[in-house]
Amino acid sequence: MVPSTPPQRELLMVGMSAKTYRIGKTVRKECHVLVDDMGITKQNKEACKNEADVYLILGSHPLIAKCLSIGPEKEYIELEYYPNGNLKEYVQTNCTRITETDLKLRHSDFRLDQWLVDANLNARLSDFNASGFDDQPDLGLKGKPAQGLEILSHYLPRDPEADNTVESDLFAMGSTLYELLAGQTPYEGLSGELIDTEGLLLGDIIIGCWEKKISSAKDILYYGKDVFRSKETKEADKTGERKDV
Numbered sequence: 001m002v003p004s005t006p007p008q009r010e011l012l013m014v015g016m017s018a019k020t021y022r023i024g025k026t027v028r029k030e031c032h033v034l035v036d037d038m039g040i041t042k043q044n045k046e047a048c049k050n051e052a053d054v055y056l057i058l059g060s061h062p063l064i065a066k067c068l069s070i071g072p073e074k075e076y077i078e079l080e081y082y083p084n085g086n087l088k089e090y091v092q093t094n095c096t097r098i099t100e101t102d103l104k105l106r107h108s109d110f111r112l113d114q115w116l117v118d119a120n121l122n123a124r125l126s127d128f129n130a131s132g133f134d135d136q137p138d139l140g141l142k143g144k145p146a147q148g149l150e151i152l153s154h155y156l157p158r159d160p161e162a163d164n165t166v167e168s169d170l171f172a173m174g175s176t177l178y179e180l181l182a183g184q185t186p187y188e189g190l191s192g193e194l195i196d197t198e199g200l201l202l203g204d205i206i207i208g209c210w211e212k213k214i215s216s217a218k219d220i221l222y223y224g225k226d227v228f229r230s231k232e233t234k235e236a237d238k239t240g241e242r243k244d245v
Contacts, residue, residue: 017047017129022081026068030076046147047129049074053141054128065116065126082124084117088179109148110172112179132164150175153185167212173220174209177202202227 007024014020018029031048034041052074055067066080084090088111109130115123130148135141146164149155156171175186181200197203205223208214214223 017044018051025081027079027081028076029079045075048076050131050144050147051127051129052077053136053139053144054131054133056139057133057136057141062122063124065124079126080118082116082118084119084121086113087115087117087123088112090117109150110169110176111151111154112176115176151185153187166216170209170214170217170220171212173217174206174214177209177220178206181206 009028010022012020012022012027014032017032019032021028021030029048029051031041032044034044052070055064055070055077058064060066065082068078068080070077109127114125114127116126118124130146132144132146133141135143149160149164150168150172154172154175156168158168178186178195178197178200181202186195197206200206202224205214205220205227208223209220214220
């Protein structure tokens with residue numbers, strides 16, 4: 001019997017703290033070790049451990065990238081491979097839907113390319129290496145402040161030394177929804193002008209995130225469902241009018 005050939009490791013990217021490989025139907029994120037800079041390596045190990053802890057906190061969830069295994073020292077994680085790529089890449093050529101969930105932690109870097117698209121075209125959030133979370137006594141984990149900041153177009157103006165908050169995540173979520181619906185990041189090509197969301201399907205929700213009028217991801221889901229129901233009703237009414245003609 002001819003032994004099976006193990007799947008090859010395909011380097012997908014080299015990030016700030018980890019190298020990401022595809023191995024068959026698995027994505028493996030390994031701590032980026034710099035033999036000539038042990039200080040940076042220590043920070044990278046902390047980031048990798050932090051991401052592993054967040055996946056332990058979240059557990060299995062249909063809107064979170066599926067974690068298959070975690071290294072014994074939390075030096076790597078293995079995730080399910082999603083061939084549709086991330087949401088930013090996918091919406092360039094396809095139409096999809098995005099669903100929100102209350103994560104009960106601070107992601108700290110919401111943007112469109114942090115969402116992966118699974119086989120059923122659901123969006124799954126990923127990349128938690130800089131996330132913050134509260135004490136998790138059931139897992140024996142002490143709370144940690146977030147270690148990252150959002151990109152400028154998704155950043156809620158605040159003290160950069162302070163911990164990320166639900167408000168800062170929601171502000172970034174508003175910018176992410178804008179990316180999804182407008183096809184570009186907020187302020188792209190502008191020089192400080194106010195952003196016009198008129199005509200965007202979720203324009204009021206986006207403004208609500210930016211103006212801190214929305215207090216949770218559940219609110220986004222609730223208001224979003226109302227928007228889509230209203231849209232479907234109007235489309236059904238138009239179809240009925242055409243049939244009556």
